[in-house]
Amino acid sequence: MDIQIQWFPGHMAKARRQVQDALKLVDVAFELLDARIPVSSGNPMIGEILGNKPRLIILNKSDLADPNMTKKWIKKLERPGVKAIAMDTIKGEGLKEVPKAAAALAAEQMAKLAAKGRRPRAIRCMVLGIPNVGKSSFINRLVGRKATKTGDLPGVTKGQQWIRTAGALDLLDTPGILWPKFEDPEVGFKLAITGAIKEQVFDIYDVSIKLLQWLVENNPEKIKERYKLTDLTPELPTLLKDIGARRGLLIAGGEVDTFKAAHLVLKEFRDGILGRYTLDLP
Structure with missing residues (x-):
């Protein structure tokens, strides 16, 4: 994505x-x-x-x-x-x-x-x-x-x-300086998930889904342990809903609040709760 x-x-x-x-x-x-x-x-x-x-x-x-x-x-x-x-x-x-x-x-x-x-x-x-x-x-x-x-x-x-x-x-x-264009979409994604870009300028749901994909590929056991899941469904939107349900992030009618679930995953990644990661490799 x-x-x-x-x-x-x-x-x-x-x-x-x-x-x-x-x-x-x-x-x-x-x-x-x-x-x-x-x-x-x-x-x-x-x-x-x-x-x-x-x-x-x-x-x-x-x-x-x-x-x-x-x-x-x-x-x-x-x-x-x-x-x-x-x-x-x-x-x-x-x-x-x-x-x-x-x-x-x-x-x-x-x-x-x-x-x-x-x-x-x-x-x-x-x-x-x-x-x-x-x-x-x-x-x-x-x-x-x-x-x-x-x-x-x-x-x-x-x-x-x-x-x-x-x-x-x-x-x-000095004021923080960003460059006028992210040539590589991956750079934009990494800046978004680490908190360098204002959340108003990207879609939190899309970014959290891509982050979940990265975490599932790199440390699936941590996701299971943190959110008390026995299995990880390959369907990432469903996985996000599973996480939201586990945390009781529900709206009227018992539906999962996917925005809150997305925000939770993003915040816990930024806070190091989901592990210590280096996304750029030397």
Whole structure:
């Protein structure tokens, strides 16, 4: 099943220009990716915009991803001028690695400034990523206080702001950037199920049916265990109804509320209740 999703609010074109303008002010770019979908959650434009700027790739939400796959992704993503770390911004795991990695990436730039007789200053870092990848939570963790407005809805961060951390880092927050076209329908699907796209712009029922298909193919026992089903019918709409019936998601007349059932499956996948998965393979 192909799911076509297009979403490019006008403010995102403006955001790209803001990033390009601010890039000359920073020493290191922090790019946040969703550890479950490191390719699909990466904006192809960011590579073009950053050029040779030192980059720290942060695989966020690593607590929801397959840990072995995350290790493989870190190896694949690292190259000269690019470091990668896994992080869980909710628990703060991986946080201590950030200042160390930033210092290593900015060492050459800091040495140049020292050679010119400039006084030592904080390393200036720009935080980039698509909406809802956890940028605001990441900044709040790094700063140690509620520095930015956070929320579960994509696109909460509308403007740019500099934030001083307790360590030797200055952070420049940027609006989330998505690209104008998802060339691959699978990318749209993965962004939808992980929560990067507003639910108003895709059909929750269609997406949950496709997600169920993926889960049945990859971990059918988890579906049986979670929803107390002895058998999984190959008819996915019926399977969704079975799940809804098990959870008592009924409307008048005893019919299953398929919208609520679809929403349940989507939420439990996003929360990691149905297992830890990496959908993009290295």
